[in-house]
Amino acid sequence: MTRKSLPLTDELHAYLVAHGSAPDEVVRDLMAETVAALPAQAGMQVAPEQAGFLTFLTRLLGVRRAVEVGTFTGLSALAIARGMPADGRLTCFDVSEEYTGIARRYWDRAGVADRIELRIGPAGDTLRGLPRERHLDLAFIDADKTGYPVYWDELVPRMRPGGVIAVDNTLRGGRVIAPENADDRAIAAFNDAVLADVRVEPVMLPIADGLTLARVR
Template sequence: MSTKPLPLTTELHAYLVAHGSAPDEIVRELAEETRAVLPAEAGMRVAPEQAAFLTFLTRLVGVRQAVEVGTSTGLLSLAIARGLVDGGRLTCFDVSGEHAGVARRYWGRAGVADRIDLRVGPVADALRELPGERYLDFAFLDGDQVGYPVYWDELVPRMRSGAVIAVGGTLRAGRVLAPRDADDRAIAAFNDEVVADARVEAVMLPVADGVTLARVR
């Protein structure tokens, strides 16, 4: 077996996307609207295959209680909500409610609005107010990257054994190898912390801008 990594060219990426389940009309339209209201320069890179991946993963884990940090226009929260078991709940946190109207419109269209509770305001404070017991099955971190260590420390003790934490943007377009700014340095340091954290086993996947999956022991 070769140990040489496969370079993911644009063509190969398109092939990979075309050979997974296609995003439905709702995901396609939400991705399009997100690109229109949040151009890539704003740090928003929309990868619809990440939506399919999160729905798949949520179903696989059998998630009843989930948390998302960083919701924006709600594309990935929609994906997580679709994968919840019957009666499952997703609590979303974002410091800003600027795009909550867009998110709620698409959650409504997808029939998942009643499974999602969006809380707007300082996220670390809100996480501290969550129940202290180990009740969460799934968490997705996709907010401000300098905040990841704080969110991680609040969430890991609340995750059940076997629960999964997914973290978005952990490759920083490859800049984790040579950090250029505070966000690059923050995520590189966070990645080091995760792999050294004995409470979890972790893998990093080259999905979208890097997704780390950590399974809580």
């Protein structure tokens, strides 16, 4: 027995993925193309166990309306869309036509492109185009770290009661304890702000680089 999460060796991580939601051919090909085409940026892609968890969470919540901030090559969006019913709608916000061009091909291949709307532009601006009422079931934030507070403030008022905001990279490789750069400091401050936000009930999970889930009251 242990009172804290186990550290994952490469072998244990492979075992974990194989015994959870193991990537299918579409996901394996998307991950491989991301590494081949964008080796310097490939670390921005969510981990395979995160993708499986996002699909599971989407189904568990019965998500019909979702938002993603930061799409990259589309794995997290693919995971969320797969967990939605055929008439579900996911709106993705990103600034890169290059990265999301890869995403679009794999959404088509997976048969979920009709559930996804992609909006290109700074999310701090484009999020404001969403309806103001509380209509979102799920939001996933995984973009520029200094922008997290802006995205949070735009999304919380738009979440339905009981909706969930998932936020990636909230452990920053462990550096939130002793921040080393502007992104680390931004996430450390963001984590404190989420903890103090009376509008939500947060929990932080040690999945990949840290995943915070916040249930909106």
